[in-house]
Amino acid sequence: MIWSFSKMHGAGNDFVVLDGVRQSIDMTPERARALAHRQFGIGADQILLVEAPNHPQADFRYRIFNADGSEVEHCGNGARCFVRFVHEQKLSSRNPLKAEIATGLITLEEADDATVTVNMGQTRFExxxxxxxxxxxxxxxxxxxxxxxxxxxxxxxxxxxxxxxxxxxxxxxxxxxxxxxxxxxxxxxxxxxxxxxxxxxxxxxxxxxxxxxxxxxxxxxxxxxxxxxxxxxxxxxxxxxxxxxxxxxxxxxxxxxxxxxxGTQLTMRGPAVTVFSSEINIDRLVTQYRNRTAL
Structure with missing residues (x-):
């Protein structure tokens, strides 16, 4: 199975970003680990998967997988890359965007200076x-x-x-x-x-x-x-x-x-950069990853 992807980073925090709207992406922990591996894969801190939303007020849903394959709730640098990816891939021209993450909705806006501002949502301390x-x-x-x-x-x-x-x-x-x-x-x-x-x-x-x-x-x-x-x-x-x-x-x-x-509203502004876009055979990559990491 061939997957199209973009390699991106936000202040050096790097990601493999996948369009799960126009292509079928069945992400698993092993596939995330193979993609993120810096010697046997593309190399990334996290994998970002953009999907159609479940929430009626969201433009998109995005999911985040760490390099070890675990799925997490949020990623601030990844959120900025998500916006740039959606606009560059022409998935949407809306600005600002509303994204559905594991814990709710966040609002993101791309500026003319190529930075992205993210409303980071609820903050708790207990x-x-x-x-x-x-x-x-x-x-x-x-x-x-x-x-x-x-x-x-x-x-x-x-x-x-x-x-x-x-x-x-x-x-x-x-x-x-x-x-x-x-x-x-x-x-x-x-x-x-x-x-x-x-x-x-x-x-x-x-x-x-x-x-x-x-x-x-x-x-x-x-x-x-x-x-x-x-x-x-x-x-x-x-x-x-x-x-x-x-x-x-x-x-x-x-x-x-x-x-x-x-004290209530929390925002983050920073860069989001696309390094390159390409395609990868995910099944072949996983097979190679299994063989080499098993040694």
């Missing part, structure tokens, strides 16, 4: 919103936020802000993201037993009240060059802790994202 087991733990109040002290398997203890923006996030403040223990702590936080659905681990360095540096270890993908929902979660956490003021520019390894939050 432990159950990120499926965090807080039993026998005591949260520490900092301004409007609650910090949770979490011991890790390597002996470290981290103080985390919990933020749900469809995806679950756990954000800590570090002195310098360049030397932050992202590789060591990231997977231990992501897979900690207290997070029932795993979590995205954010490492935020505050430069001033309107600028931060950020690295994120993402569920099912590892550290990425940028994480859109992670950028939003970090900014919201920083504002709630009294350390930041909206708007905030988030400097990631892949580029800058611009986040605004007034």
């Amino acid at each position: 432990p159950e919103a990120v499926a965090f087991d807080s039993s026998d733990l005591t949260g520490t109040r900092e301004h409007d936020d609650t910090l949770w002290s979490l011991p890790l398997a390597n002996g470290d203890t981290v103080n985390l802000s919990l933020v749900a923006i469809s995806n679950p996030h756990a954000v800590q403040i570090v002195d310098d993201v360049a030397t932050a223990p992202v590789a060591a702590q990231g997977p231990l936080i992501e897979q900690h037993r207290r997070f029932a659905n795993r979590v995205n681990a954010g490492f935020m360095q505050i430069l001033d009240s309107h600028n931060i540096n950020l690295r994120v270890y993402e569920r099912g993908a590892g550290e990425t060059l940028a994480c859109g929902t992670g950028a939003c979660a970090a900014v919201v956490a920083g504002i709630r802790r009294g350390r930041l003021q909206s708007p905030v520019t988030v400097h990631t390894r892949g580029g800058d994202l611009h986040i605004a939050w007034d």
Whole structure:
């Protein structure tokens, strides 16, 4: 079976984007893993699948699969690429667009400067919103936020802000993201037993009240060059802790994202770039992927 696709990125966070409106796409975890594999596939942090909507008010539905094949709720950088893909592929000329994601509807608008602004939807902070087991733990109040002290398997203890923006996030403040223990702590936080659905681990360095540096270890993908929902979660956490003021520019390894939050409305603006478009025989790819990864 031949699938047409586009390879895209938003601030270096890269995607394989598939049109499930004009072609039949039966996505499985194995197919997602094969597509995302950087040696045996196309290579991507996530796979985005654009489909006809189920919700009557949506223009499209889009689904997100991590590099490990798991399906997740939302992806901020992917949302921007979704808009660019829909317009470039002439699936729709509507602007703004309404997209159906796993947790509801979001609104997205492409600007003349090639950036896309996404209304990120509902933000929540209670432990159950990120499926965090807080039993026998005591949260520490900092301004409007609650910090949770979490011991890790390597002996470290981290103080985390919990933020749900469809995806679950756990954000800590570090002195310098360049030397932050992202590789060591990231997977231990992501897979900690207290997070029932795993979590995205954010490492935020505050430069001033309107600028931060950020690295994120993402569920099912590892550290990425940028994480859109992670950028939003970090900014919201920083504002709630009294350390930041909206708007905030988030400097990631892949580029800058611009986040605004007034306590209710949360928006993200950033780039969306198409690298190339092509076709792939998905059955042949999966067979090759099975053979080579089995060795």
